Amino acid sequence: MQISKDITNKVLHISQTFDTSIENLWDAFTNSEILSEWWAPKPYRLVTKSLNFTENGEWIYYMLSPEGEKHWCKTNYFNIEHHKSFELVDFFCDEDGNLNAELPSTKWKNDFKANHSSSTISHTITFKTEEDFKKILEMGFEQGYELCLKQLEEYISR
Secondary structure (H helix, E strand, O other): OEEEEEOOOOEEEEEEEEOOOHHHHHHHHHOHHHHHHHOOOOOOEEEEEEEOOOOOOEEEEEEEOOOOOEEEEEEEEEEEEOOOEEEEEEEEEOOOOOEOOOOOOEEEEEEEEEOOOOEEEEEEEEOOOHHHHHHHHHOOHHHHHHHHHHHHHHHHHO
């Protein structure tokens, strides 16, 4: 995983290359059954309530802790270019998808690039404020997402 943080401009860049086709990598980010295999860092488990991967569609899910706590999130999708890119806004919410304004939201641009025998995903994640950026980092996003991408790598290798 390659990562760069620009707190002043409120931008986080993450990219990783996987030994798989662009179609498989795309599916890993857009199919709820595959997302459940890797999106939550173990020992957490991902549970999808609903996923509609279309322009103006949404994904409502929670990460289930080993103690049974549910951490709800919602993703709103837009600007989808099949097998090339999609954008989203992700935020914490309640089980009905209502925004939890006490926690930061993030805007993601996800770019997919096919290589000869591999594919790369590049995320550009922007934050509303420097404080939001710092809060997400303090919450362990970087370590958690690195674990998730390792789980994705394991899933792809199976």
